[in-house]
Amino acid sequence: MQLIKGFKMAARLLDRSQAVATAADSKVEAAVKKIIDRVKAQGDKALFEYALQFDGARLRSLEVTRREIDRARLEDVDPYVYNALAFAADRVEKFHRACLSRTGNSFISGGLGQQVSPLERVGIYVPGGTASYPSTVLMTAIPARVAGVKELIMATPCRRDGKVPAATLAAARIAGVDRIFKIGGAQAIAALAFGTGTVPRVDKICGPGNIYVMTAKKLVYGAVAIDALQGPSEVLVIADGSADPAFCAADLIAQSEHDPLASSVLVVTSESLAVKVQAEIEKQLRRLKRGVVAAQALQANGRIVVVKNTDEAVELANLYAPEHLSLMVRDARKYIKRIKNAGCICAGQYSPVVLGDYVAGPSHALPTGGSARFSSPLTVQDFLKFSSVIALPDEAITSLGPPALRLAESEGLTGHVAAVSIRLNKKKKNA
Numbered sequence: 001m002q003l004i005k006g007f008k009m010a011a012r013l014l015d016r017s018q019a020v021a022t023a024a025d026s027k028v029e030a031a032v033k034k035i036i037d038r039v040k041a042q043g044d045k046a047l048f049e050y051a052l053q054f055d056g057a058r059l060r061s062l063e064v065t066r067r068e069i070d071r072a073r074l075e076d077v078d079p080y081v082y083n084a085l086a087f088a089a090d091r092v093e094k095f096h097r098a099c100l101s102r103t104g105n106s107f108i109s110g111g112l113g114q115q116v117s118p119l120e121r122v123g124i125y126v127p128g129g130t131a132s133y134p135s136t137v138l139m140t141a142i143p144a145r146v147a148g149v150k151e152l153i154m155a156t157p158c159r160r161d162g163k164v165p166a167a168t169l170a171a172a173r174i175a176g177v178d179r180i181f182k183i184g185g186a187q188a189i190a191a192l193a194f195g196t197g198t199v200p201r202v203d204k205i206c207g208p209g210n211i212y213v214m215t216a217k218k219l220v221y222g223a224v225a226i227d228a229l230q231g232p233s234e235v236l237v238i239a240d241g242s243a244d245p246a247f248c249a250a251d252l253i254a255q256s257e258h259d260p261l262a263s264s265v266l267v268v269t270s271e272s273l274a275v276k277v278q279a280e281i282e283k284q285l286r287r288l289k290r291g292v293v294a295a296q297a298l299q300a301n302g303r304i305v306v307v308k309n310t311d312e313a314v315e316l317a318n319l320y321a322p323e324h325l326s327l328m329v330r331d332a333r334k335y336i337k338r339i340k341n342a343g344c345i346c347a348g349q350y351s352p353v354v355l356g357d358y359v360a361g362p363s364h365a366l367p368t369g370g371s372a373r374f375s376s377p378l379t380v381q382d383f384l385k386f387s388s389v390i391a392l393p394d395e396a397i398t399s400l401g402p403p404a405l406r407l408a409e410s411e412g413l414t415g416h417v418a419a420v421s422i423r424l425n426k427k428k429k430n431a
Helices: 007-014 026-042 044-055 066-074 079-103 134-147 166-175 185-194 211-220 245-256 271-285 291-301 310-320 332-338 353-358 396-410 414-430
Strands: 002-005 107-109 112-118 121-125 151-155 179-181 204-206 234-239 263-268 303-306 324-328 344-347 384-390
Touching: 002 007, 007 303, 007 310, 026 044, 026 185, 026 211, 044 185, 066 166, 079 134, 079 166, 121 134, 121 185, 134 151, 134 166, 151 185, 185 204, 185 211, 234 245, 234 310, 245 263, 245 271, 245 291, 245 324, 245 353, 263 271, 263 291, 263 310, 271 291, 271 303, 310 332, 324 332, 324 353, 332 344, 344 353, 396 414
Parallel strands: 002 303, 121 151, 121 204, 151 179, 234 263, 234 324, 263 303, 324 344
Antiparallel strands: 107 112, 112 384
């Protein structure tokens, strides 16, 4: 990991105000556009051919059957894993119901208000194939279901044998997903965005993926809504003298093992702590199955920053706008309100990021690449539409009409003037 000393040097290196969420090169974008155009033109035929080309699967059907989903619970999933998924789902649901009660209410007051409506149909993309990410199913599907979305459609790549990992199917069953399709990559995004003979068109697409998936989401935006353009995982840990070096090292490694492109930053208030954490990282990496991946990420994108005090560390965190921010400092909670830019704030040594990844409650679908400066984690609000309501009493035209007339006249919109004048005149006649 690169060692950086001093606030000014760190500020220059950590400033991501000009960062772009996905910087797909022209070759990737051209390849993805070709896939999207082909899915739009050929529908299911293209999806079957892409399943064979990219996943090595010769499919007879694109959709997972109800029998396959039920079997995932009864036969193919370790009971301990299934119970853990159910436990996590319960916590995620409770958290998002609490959020909904605070933000999801329609109202009319004084003739003005807001009507809140859930989206009709949402598409959830879950990475997969040889790997299994059941937690992603819970973190995307449950907020949508709590918001009241009528139909949840999931797309995920299958293995070469044409099957979806059982844990992913079990999570979908627990989360209340309505239909599941064995489609991965950019072709899945195209199918959800435009629909095919088998796959229904959705209103919004949510979920993480590789650069091809993110590029596809970017290209279909407008035809369909998207949640965000998520990049590789990242964490920034702020640690002072009270921090346990082993905890700091474990949290940095945990996010680094996702991907060689993951970013892990440690900001400490003493160089001696930096040395201790570095030693712990080297020791812990040797014990991990994915230690090679984590080591690659830490070597390429890891940073250790030494600053004078916690105030400087907080300022750097707000500048960096990390996906995950871990506060390993004394009285960690007192710093929460000072954090302006972070996807998820984990305050205290026993509130690690990994709990947020799986069971704490908030969604682990978070802004990356510095986009926490202007965007938020996935919540129930992402699945709600807000309509403004104007239902004024008839008498309001007499007080609101004249200033509206003057503004319409100043803009030269005579039709607008007439629409108000005709009502004012009628009111005068009836007075």
